Amino acid sequence: MNTQELQKLAKKLRFEAVRMVYEGKDGHPGPALSIADIVTTLYFDILNVDPKNPEWADRDRFILSKGHACPIWYAALNERGYFEPKVEHFNLRQLGSTFQGHPSMHSTKGIDMTSGSLGNGIAIGAGMAAAAKIQKKDYFTYVICGDGELQEGVCWEGANMATGRKLDNLIVFVDRNGWQSYKTVEFTVGQNNIAERFRAFGWHTQEICGHDVDAIKSAVSIAKGTEGRPHAIICDCVKGKGLSYMENDNAWHKGVPTDEQWEITKKELGGAE
Amino acid sequence: MAEFKGTREAFAAALSELAAVNDKVVGVFPDSLKAMRAVSFGETYPERYIECGIAEQCAVDVAAGLASAGMLPFVGTYCGFLTMRAGEQMRTFVGYTDQNVKFIGVNAGILGGEREGVTHQFYEDLAFVTSIPNFTVLTPADPEQLYEAVKYAAAIEGPVYIRGGSGREVDVYAKDAPFSRDGITVWKEYGTDALLLSNGYVLDRVLAAADVLKEQGVNVTVADINILYGKDPSKILEAMAKTEQVVTVEDHNINGGLGSYISRLASENQPVKVKRIALTDFAESGPAKELADAYGFSPEGIAKTVRETLGK
Numbered sequence: 001m002n003t004q005e006l007q008k009l010a011k012k013l014r015f016e017a018v019r020m021v022y023e024g025k026d027g028h029p030g031p032a033l034s035i036a037d038i039v040t041t042l043y044f045d046i047l048n049v050d051p052k053n054p055e056w057a058d059r060d061r062f063i064l065s066k067g068h069a070c071p072i073w074y075a076a077l078n079e080r081g082y083f084e085p086k087v088e089h090f091n092l093r094q095l096g097s098t099f100q101g102h103p104s105m106h107s108t109k110g111i112d113m114t115s116g117s118l119g120n121g122i123a124i125g126a127g128m129a130a131a132a133k134i135q136k137k138d139y140f141t142y143v144i145c146g147d148g149e150l151q152e153g154v155c156w157e158g159a160n161m162a163t164g165r166k167l168d169n170l171i172v173f174v175d176r177n178g179w180q181s182y183k184t185v186e187f188t189v190g191q192n193n194i195a196e197r198f199r200a201f202g203w204h205t206q207e208i209c210g211h212d213v214d215a216i217k218s219a220v221s222i223a224k225g226t227e228g229r230p231h232a233i234i235c236d237c238v239k240g241k242g243l244s245y246m247e248n249d250n251a252w253h254k255g256v257p258t259d260e261q262w263e264i265t266k267k268e269l270g271g272a273e
Numbered sequence: 274m275a276e277f278k279g280t281r282e283a284f285a286a287a288l289s290e291l292a293a294v295n296d297k298v299v300g301v302f303p304d305s306l307k308a309m310r311a312v313s314f315g316e317t318y319p320e321r322y323i324e325c326g327i328a329e330q331c332a333v334d335v336a337a338g339l340a341s342a343g344m345l346p347f348v349g350t351y352c353g354f355l356t357m358r359a360g361e362q363m364r365t366f367v368g369y370t371d372q373n374v375k376f377i378g379v380n381a382g383i384l385g386g387e388r389e390g391v392t393h394q395f396y397e398d399l400a401f402v403t404s405i406p407n408f409t410v411l412t413p414a415d416p417e418q419l420y421e422a423v424k425y426a427a428a429i430e431g432p433v434y435i436r437g438g439s440g441r442e443v444d445v446y447a448k449d450a451p452f453s454r455d456g457i458t459v460w461k462e463y464g465t466d467a468l469l470l471s472n473g474y475v476l477d478r479v480l481a482a483a484d485v486l487k488e489q490g491v492n493v494t495v496a497d498i499n500i501l502y503g504k505d506p507s508k509i510l511e512a513m514a515k516t517e518q519v520v521t522v523e524d525h526n527i528n529g530g531l532g533s534y535i536s537r538l539a540s541e542n543q544p545v546k547v548k549r550i551a552l553t554d555f556a557e558s559g560p561a562k563e564l565a566d567a568y569g570f571s572p573e574g575i576a577k578t579v580r581e582t583l584g585k
Contacts, residue, residue, distance in 0.1 A: 057343065105341075105370055113341055114370045117361060123331040124366060127323075127338020127346075134299065134320055134344065141338075154362075157331030164324060 016075035024092035030252035065121020119152025148180025210235025279440030287423035352378025353395030382524030400529020464492025481572035
């Protein structure tokens with residue numbers, strides 16, 4: 001898919017993500033919009049998957065380690081054709097819904113691993129990547145983490161293990177939007193030197209703009225061409241990206257648009273095909 | 274001569290045998306390959322030996338990832354580090370997701386941890402794992418039974434937790450004795466004054482206690498419970514129906530293990546009095562035998578508690 005098509009699609013998925021939060025009256029729209037361009041590029045340009053056969057053994061794997069950002073993932077899976085018929089209303093977080101508050105692999109087609117308890121995506125992804133090596137399969141495992149999430153120690157346990165096992169089939173995106181639940185990452189732990197840390201752990205590390213779909217494609221291509229080490233792609237992102245009232249306002253870590261804000265949403269994100 | 278020195282050697286032997294016939298079998302170790310006596314497995318199957326470093330949460334996560342991709346992982350290390358430090362990973366990424374991961378948690382109880390002291394003695398593991406849906410919980414009573422339990426676990430689809438020791442286990446079962454699918458094996462039937470239900474590596478002590486009691490004119494039945502909260506407890510209920518007093522004996526905290534399980538069966542299915550012999554506090558370092566004796570698990574100590582309970 002070309003640049004313009006991906007950008008247009010990302011806008012549409014952003015709208016769908018906010019719509020499902022607005023309709024469900026609960027969820028994390030800011031984190032979802034932060035990773036919208038990464039998720040869109042993955043599902044419509046990078047991932048080797050078959051929506052008609054979501055359990056296909058040779059598929060690329062994807063883990064949304066920051067599971068609370070799932071509205072954008074649900075929107076992408078829907079657009080990619082995982083659900084027949086296409087979902088009109090997600091009933092996000094409602095009793096009996098296919099779309100749980102955090103991703104659940106037995107509830108929703110296309111979800112390779114349950115997530116939401118922060119910190120576990122890298123180590124679980126390392127397990128999937130290790131399985132591919134043992135089985136001599138050439139699929140890649142992709143993970144999206146948050147920068148705040150990386151405060152969880154198990155992230156670095158997984159980073160160690162992946163380096164030790166030379167898992168060059170593991171690609172981790174870090175959504176470096178600088179925010180976490182309460183305040184900024186810098187406020188919380190004094191620094192946000194994620195790239196330095198991954199390099200120190202022996203990872204092949206790149207830094208890009210997380211809203212530049214071409215940069216995302218290029219970084220994945222470079223990662224795939226670099227052998228012997230796992231890959232970190234540190235993405236500078238804006239929490240709430242794409243909505244004027246939401247961008248870089250951490251009040252939208254979790255929140256529901258008012259009816260007035262929903263009108264603004266329709267004006268700014270609606271109308272995309 | 275027993276085939277295995279202890280439960281860890283039995284685990285390692287079973288793992289290597291499974292790996293030889295099933296190329297999906299992998300061993301996941303948080304720097305516990307040596308402690309699990311599985312160095313030979315690691316050397317024979319380097320591709321399928323997954324080292325995670327001293328990082329139990331990572332090991333459980335990695336196992337969940339491996340299982341989701343079609344592998345059959347066995348995670349082996351100290352049971353407290355698994356069930357408490359990595360408990361959330363066991364619950365959310367193996368239990369909730371119903372992944373085909375097998376856990377062997379060693380150093381269980383004061384017998385398992387003995388000289389190491391409280392940091393390496395774990396008497397809370399069963400309380401945790403028995404509260405996670407989808408888990409099958411197996412509690413073998415000696416090394417031979419642990420070997421059989423590992424083989425059984427491989428045939429079960431879904432998460433399994435097996436409780437292991439550290440080499441202080443006494444052989445009770447015959448070699449090749451099957452791991453009971455009924456969840457109960459009756460060992461002695463001297464009488465119905467009481468039914469002594471043993472769990473894990475105190476079985477030899479409970480059997481000795483029955484002999485002490487017999488000499489004192491109290492005739493009991495002794496059975497080993499090897500599956501907690503199994504799907505079909507009918508054979509356990511049958512045994513409980515023959516007596517008015519059950520006494521449970523376990524090297525675990527008094528809450529959450531065998532005593533809790535049997536109390537539930539008694540209150541819901543088979544009304545009978547239940548006395549629980551178990552740990553009620555943290556223990557300490559010491560030689561295994563003396564330590565177990567000091568904390569109420571000597572044959573004489575068990576017999577005394579049984580007599581007191583019966584008012585004899």
